[in-house]
Amino acid sequence: MTRLRITIDPVACDAYGYCAELLPEAITLDEWGYPIIADGPLPGELVDLAKRAVRDCPKRAITLRENKRG
Amino acid sequence: MTRSANPTRPQGDVHRLLGHPTDLKGHIDAHGPLHVSLGRDRSWQQGLMTSLEASGLTGRGGGAFPTSIKATLACSGGTGGTVVVNAMEGEPCSDKDKLLLIRAPHLVLDGAQYLAALCRADRIVICIPIGRDSVAAAVSHALDERTRQRYTRVQEVVVRPPDRFIAGEESALTNWIESGRSLPVFRPDKGTPLRIGRRAALVHNAETLAHVALIARHGPGFFRSRGTSEEPGTCLVTISGDVHHPGVVEVDHGTPLSDIAVLSKPVGLVQALLVGGYGGAWVGPGQFATPYASIPLRTIGASAGVGIIAVLGDTSCGLAETARIARYLADQSAGQCGPCHFGLPAIADDLARLVRGHGGRDTLTRLHRRLQEVNGRGACRHPDGAVSLVRSALTVFAPDLAAHGRGEPCHHWHKVTTLRFPRPIRI
Numbered sequence: 001m002t003r004l005r006i007t008i009d010p011v012a013c014d015a016y017g018y019c020a021e022l023l024p025e026a027i028t029l030d031e032w033g034y035p036i037i038a039d040g041p042l043p044g045e046l047v048d049l050a051k052r053a054v055r056d057c058p059k060r061a062i063t064l065r066e067n068k069r070g
Numbered sequence: 071m072t073r074s075a076n077p078t079r080p081q082g083d084v085h086r087l088l089g090h091p092t093d094l095k096g097h098i099d100a101h102g103p104l105h106v107s108l109g110r111d112r113s114w115q116q117g118l119m120t121s122l123e124a125s126g127l128t129g130r131g132g133g134a135f136p137t138s139i140k141a142t143l144a145c146s147g148g149t150g151g152t153v154v155v156n157a158m159e160g161e162p163c164s165d166k167d168k169l170l171l172i173r174a175p176h177l178v179l180d181g182a183q184y185l186a187a188l189c190r191a192d193r194i195v196i197c198i199p200i201g202r203d204s205v206a207a208a209v210s211h212a213l214d215e216r217t218r219q220r221y222t223r224v225q226e227v228v229v230r231p232p233d234r235f236i237a238g239e240e241s242a243l244t245n246w247i248e249s250g251r252s253l254p255v256f257r258p259d260k261g262t263p264l265r266i267g268r269r270a271a272l273v274h275n276a277e278t279l280a281h282v283a284l285i286a287r288h289g290p291g292f293f294r295s296r297g298t299s300e301e302p303g304t305c306l307v308t309i310s311g312d313v314h315h316p317g318v319v320e321v322d323h324g325t326p327l328s329d330i331a332v333l334s335k336p337v338g339l340v341q342a343l344l345v346g347g348y349g350g351a352w353v354g355p356g357q358f359a360t361p362y363a364s365i366p367l368r369t370i371g372a373s374a375g376v377g378i379i380a381v382l383g384d385t386s387c388g389l390a391e392t393a394r395i396a397r398y399l400a401d402q403s404a405g406q407c408g409p410c411h412f413g414l415p416a417i418a419d420d421l422a423r424l425v426r427g428h429g430g431r432d433t434l435t436r437l438h439r440r441l442q443e444v445n446g447r448g449a450c451r452h453p454d455g456a457v458s459l460v461r462s463a464l465t466v467f468a469p470d471l472a473a474h475g476r477g478e479p480c481h482h483w484h485k486v487t488t489l490r491f492p493r494p495i496r497i
């Protein structure tokens with residue numbers, strides 16, 4: 001486990017859904033196509049994919065943040 | 071105690087806010103002149119901050135956040151900032167801030183002056199929505215009095231943002247002041263102080279500021295002499311709905327909900343109380359004895375919100391009223407965040423189907439899933455308020471829900487609503 005957490009800026013997000021394709025273990029989509037982030041810190045093996053999701057998001061809506069709650 | 075604190079109790083402490091003199095002369099007679107220390111006066115500032123902390127004052131705009139912590143955060147944002155007086159009062163069932171600014175404008179403005187001096191802000195912006203001209207006129211009159219008598223220390227100006235439910239959300243308000251866009255801003259870290267441009271912004275509800283003015287002058291002990299030890303002070307509550315005498319009352323924190331509701335003389339039997347406004351929660355008869363204060367209300371899944379109790383009589387349909395509120399909240403979404411923009415109308419549709427007796431178990435299951443999914447997924451808490459309200463309705467009106475679900479809707483659902491909406495709502 002890492003101390004990283006995926007955060008979506010809901011104002012910026014336009015439901016492209018690339019993040020959920022890259023990270024189905026951590027991100028699912030609601031019925032309108034907007035991402036829902038799984039609870040808890042991001043598993044270590046997903047960090048590289050998460051960084052790619054940050055880069056690939058067309059709306060720059062994803063950030064990786066330190067999880068303050070550990 | 072601050073050095074300017076006057077330990078005497080002002081007369082007529084029953085209605086410390088609403089009973090306060092309206093004109094500046096009466097205000098000064100009751101409290102003496104405004105003692106604020108501008109510039110860098112650490113001991114004065116420390117004294118006021120200690121008083122605010124000791125008073126236990128929490129925000130009266132819905133968040134119930136400790137005022138002293140909010141002030142500390144704003145002070146960390148540097149000098150030359152803005153104190154924003156939030157009198158937007160977007161909840162259709164609320165009248166308390168309008169009434170307070172008409173009855174006791176100097177109390178609210180003085181609270182803003184104290185906080186401006188505390189955080190070394192250099193302007194005060196009073197936000198009154200377009201259309202509320204009687205409130206704006208009362209405040210303008212008060213500002214004229216203050217200017218004429220050279221009473222004011224920091225500049226005070228009135229601005230008129232649009233009259234929408236969401237416009238008073240604090241980041242929407244600072245955003246509007248800065249850019250003219252009345253839209254909430256996504257802030258991943260709520261601990262960072264709000265800003266207008268590069269300067270700190272300290273946004274406070276009008277009622278909170280009135281309490282600040284009294285605490286600064288009479289000390290924290292005065293404030294704490296009313297209310298409960300955990301949640302001291304008085305508060306303003308607007309009572310509406312199925313009552314003979316709707317209006318604003320000033321009560322002690324911790325007064326049982328039922329004791330507040332009877333002040334407005336409910337019509338017939340009371341089926342439920344809507345507590346905290348349209349982003350609040352329904353409370354059933356089994357919990358009418360709950361003290362009106364954030365902590366006890368939280369334990370029953372409600373919140374004090376912005377000081378609202380709406381009474382639902384036994385000839386109204388709680389589900390239909392909730393469907394109307396859900397539709398209204400959906401219409402009032404800023405439309406920026408997908409889950410709120412699409413989710414709230416979908417939730418309102420599900421409720422409308424259930425109310426009409428067209429929705430079965432599948433509709434209810436889908437509604438529960440949507441409530442779960444929409445909660446907490448907006449930039450602001452608008453969708454969360456809607457979710458809280460609908461969830462409480464599904465619990466409090468569970469027997470009605472079962473009857474409507476069997477295709478046997480009650481006879482009251484098409485009755486004209488007794489709740490307040492800016493325009494008629496079709497469900």
